[in-house]
Amino acid sequence: MTIGIDIGGTKIAGGVVAPDGQVLTLTRADTPAYDATRTRGVIVDMIRELGAAHQVTAVGVGAAGWIDATRDRVRFAPHLAWRDEPLRDHVAAAVGLPVAVENDANAAAWAEFRFGAGQAAGESMALITVGTGIGGGLILGGRLLRGAHGFAGEPGHQLAVPDGLPCGCGRRGCLEQYASGQALVRLAQQAAVEQPAAAEGLLELAGGSPEQITGPLVTTAARAGDKLAREAFEQIGWWLGSCLADLVQLLDPRLLVVGGGVAEAGELLLAPARDAYQRALSQRGELPAASIRPAQLGNVAGVVGAADLARELI
Numbered sequence: 001m002t003i004g005i006d007i008g009g010t011k012i013a014g015g016v017v018a019p020d021g022q023v024l025t026l027t028r029a030d031t032p033a034y035d036a037t038r039t040r041g042v043i044v045d046m047i048r049e050l051g052a053a054h055q056v057t058a059v060g061v062g063a064a065g066w067i068d069a070t071r072d073r074v075r076f077a078p079h080l081a082w083r084d085e086p087l088r089d090h091v092a093a094a095v096g097l098p099v100a101v102e103n104d105a106n107a108a109a110w111a112e113f114r115f116g117a118g119q120a121a122g123e124s125m126a127l128i129t130v131g132t133g134i135g136g137g138l139i140l141g142g143r144l145l146r147g148a149h150g151f152a153g154e155p156g157h158q159l160a161v162p163d164g165l166p167c168g169c170g171r172r173g174c175l176e177q178y179a180s181g182q183a184l185v186r187l188a189q190q191a192a193v194e195q196p197a198a199a200e201g202l203l204e205l206a207g208g209s210p211e212q213i214t215g216p217l218v219t220t221a222a223r224a225g226d227k228l229a230r231e232a233f234e235q236i237g238w239w240l241g242s243c244l245a246d247l248v249q250l251l252d253p254r255l256l257v258v259g260g261g262v263a264e265a266g267e268l269l270l271a272p273a274r275d276a277y278q279r280a281l282s283q284r285g286e287l288p289a290a291s292i293r294p295a296q297l298g299n300v301a302g303v304v305g306a307a308d309l310a311r312e313l314i
């Protein structure tokens with residue numbers, strides 16, 4: 001068995017995972033996101049607790065950030081307090097097990113490739129995770145593509161709009177600002193402020209206050225047929241589909257997998273994404289291109305992938 005830890009901006013999940021990808025135990029805690037030392041403490045406690053109940057040989061840690069090519073440190077994490085954090089050595093010393101650190105979306109991509117939607121991908125697939133932010137992971141030739149510095153596969157920070165909205169990474173106009181859960185909420189809130197009469201349904205769910213509109217609430221409204229909520233999904237879906245078409249031009253994977261919390265809205269997001277994707281590819285005529293599928297492993301993908309990648313250490 002190996003342990004997988006998935007560190008997001010708000011939650012840390014940890015699990016004991018069998019070689020076939022089965023999660024035997026799963027636990028969650030809040031991320032003390034603005035305190036690097038406490039975040040590390042939560043991870044170490046979680047590993048000790050999981051390790052006490054099972055025979056484990058290695059730990060994989062997936063973190064939402066830029067991970068060094070040597071996979072020992074988190075160089076930068078927009079939603080966490082880590083700056084050049086030597087996470088691998090700190091955690092390994094504390095728990096007495098070999099530790100591998102990986103980008104969280106890379107870990108999720110690996111999990112989908114090995115055990116989920118990507119099993120039909122042959123040797124190449126791209127995963128895009130649409131959550132609070134946008135993440136990505138690329139599998140080419142049956143291997144996780146990490147790049148020269150460890151930072152490959154970050155479509156969320158590709159330029160979408162020159163001089164556009166400011167992004168947590170320090171730049172402006174990144175795709176993440178247009179295709180993510182944050183973008184969905186921003187669009188719905190804006191619509192509620194600008195067209196309160198048309199946004200009646202959304203506002204009713206949010207107790208009358210535009211600031212109270214959240215991602216899950218937009219999903220609920222859209223499912224019930226609310227026009228503004230559906231339009232917000234159509235907009236982020238359009239950006240997502242355009243990005244998927246760019247990925248196909250660049251990498252030609254067999255399969256495109258869309259995961260992350262916002263993707264749990266299913267066709268609300270995927271239908272406009274497929275539409276934009278097909279339009280963007282139409283100039284290619286009858287050439288074959290990857291199909292778009294929803295991820296299968298849900299919110300345990302990061303845990304499963306991190307645990308499986310840690311097997312390289314055994």
Ligand SMILES: [Zn+2]
Pocket residue numbers: 156157167168169170171174176
């Ligand atoms: Zn960015």
